[in-house]
Amino acid sequence: MIDKTPRPERRPKSLPAFTPVPRKCERHDGWTAERQRGFIEALADTDSVRAAAHAVNMTPEGAYLLRRHPEGKSFRKAWQAALSFGVQRLEDAAMERALYGIEVPVYCYGKVIGTRRVFNDALLMFLLRNRAPHRFAADSLHNLDAATQSSLRRLKKEWRQQWEEEKQAEASQSSEEILNSIDAQIDKMRQRHQATMSARTRRLWQAYQKSTEADSRRSRALPAPNGDEEEDDYRED
DSSP, rough: OOOOOOSSSSSOOOOOOOOOOOOOOOOOOOOHHHHHHHHHHHHHHOOOOOHHHHHHTTHHHHHHHHSSSSTTTHHHHHHHHHHHHHHHHHHHHHHHHHHOOEEEEEETEEEEEEEEEEEOOOHHHHHHHHHHHHHHHHOOOOOOOOHHHHHHHHHHHHHHHHHHHHHHHHHHOHHHHHHHHHHHHHHHHHHHHHSSSOOOHHHHHHHHHHHHHHHHHHHTOOOGGGGSOOOOOOOOO
């Protein structure tokens, strides 16, 4: 007998009429015309060959044998139509989940303390792009009007030109300007460093610089200005 238990989903209102696969001998426990129609209805409800076969107290292997039967053309078309109803139901379920989200439990120290509703924006965009590709297709301009496309192309051209001018200005900067900028930064660093020195450390540092300059002049064999080349010893107070 056909299982009369309620099915999880409401059956589609219109399933195609089909000619059941003829059987050599009619058995009350075999694939009768009533069971074949019940199988197609259950397949449209569950999208599962196994569940549909079990709904009519038959095996899925027997259902596949019916589909391969030489005279099973009408049955195969009804099978495909039933699966298409299932795909539509899955799409509706996905849209409902994208619009209204799903409830997920909230845990605290291993215990459920409540629920929260979670929305899947990626699923929503996927459905929109498939249902209305001309409006929601990613990285496309065909969903913009002509004026918007023209403005966008003009802005891109201007941005490109500005970027090229900036790069050209950077490339034309002379090496002397770069060195001057580096020297200025070094001077600022030196001034900040000296500002943190104590009076004694600053005198020692100045004496060190004076001695270094004198050594540099001697190495270049240049006369020392004001004749103070030999007076480079430092005495502390």
